[in-house]
Amino acid sequence: MIHVSVYRYHPGRDLHPGMDRFDVPEELRNRMVLDLLEYLHEKDPSLVYRRSCREGVCGSDGMNINGKNRLACITSVGEVLTGKRELTIKPLPGMPVIRDLVVDQSLFFEQYAKVRPWLINQEEPPPQERSQTPEQRARLDGLYECILCGCCTSQCPSWWWNPEDYLGPAALLQAYRFIADSRDTGTDLRLSSMKDPFSLFRCRSIGNCTWVCPKGLNPMRAIGHIRREMLKKATQDV
Ligand code: SF4
Ligand code: SF4
Missing domain, CATH: 1.10.1060.10 (Alpha-helical ferredoxin)
Known part of the structure; x- marks a missing residue:
């Protein structure tokens, strides 16, 4: 399994932001981080992130993945996994969070x-x-x-x-x-x-x-x- 931590914050519902943990199948190693988020979204439809073209052209899905800002659609899960199969996904730093991975730009x-x-x-x-x-x-x-x-x-x-x-x-x-x-x-x-x-x-x-x-x-x-x-x-x- 791959262990994924995703930043969660829902103003009006959560008093404080936190990280949600998910375990996802190893097969997702060969997919992009955006595919992994889509998989998580099916499990938890309240998870919010931006996406559009899925081709690294629109610039919508910038986020912080294992400490580095990247586009989720052109970042492969396998490329960024740490040794313990950990993946941490947070919103772009330095910008106010609207909800989960969506920031105010x-x-x-x-x-x-x-x-x-x-x-x-x-x-x-x-x-x-x-x-x-x-x-x-x-x-x-x-x-x-x-x-x-x-x-x-x-x-x-x-x-x-x-x-x-x-x-x-x-x-x-x-x-x-x-x-x-x-x-x-x-x-x-x-x-x-x-x-x-x-x-x-x-x-x-x-x-x-x-x-x-x-x-x-x-x-x-x-x-x-x-x-x-x-x-x-x-x-x-x-
Ligand atoms: S990282 Fe900065 S320079 Fe590069 S494409 Fe995005 S906005 Fe443009
Ligand atoms: S200070 Fe900011 S803009 Fe200047 S080189 Fe560093 S990261 Fe780039």
Whole structure:
């Protein structure tokens, strides 16, 4: 058997959160953690979690599995089991729990909106499209693939301590996605809004964000690029 502990909290019913223990058949070792949750949900329909595409694309089922934030749908049970066949599943850390494994991501998306995650360009658009060279397009690789699952921001100690003020790795990676875009002219605007000591500079280069990203992206590197852009702008402004 595999021993599974799942975080449970039902406001209005439970006074305190706790862990529920389940024993599930060994065959589930070859399935994804999301399949295991579906199995548990059949046994206990009151268990709540988010899911949608089941393909690692929608970013809905980010959760903390054996201590690391991951997407349940692309994490195999066998890959994360510890020696004693233990699996511990908790909600994403640092975000308020709504119920069981479902967290409130309002602040996360507010911070995403703050970096203006859209193309800024007031110039008259060309008749066909704003074209890029292959090299300009290649600069967006490793950035545009972000699915906004929140795994990185929720695993970032700097964000845990200053969630209101530090934008967090996901929002900053998205900011750099537009700063790096040859068609975008909003770099000054974005950089000016991050000049304070927290929004960008609260990153301490711990690297948890890059460690957990289920899409293999590197938010820490993107943050480094923004810092360099900031330095370039400061030098030009002198
Ligand atoms: S950078 Fe990675 S971990 Fe962070 S939100 Fe995007 S896909 Fe998720
Ligand atoms: S590198 Fe920066 S953003 Fe990433 S986890 Fe560390 S402090 Fe957070």
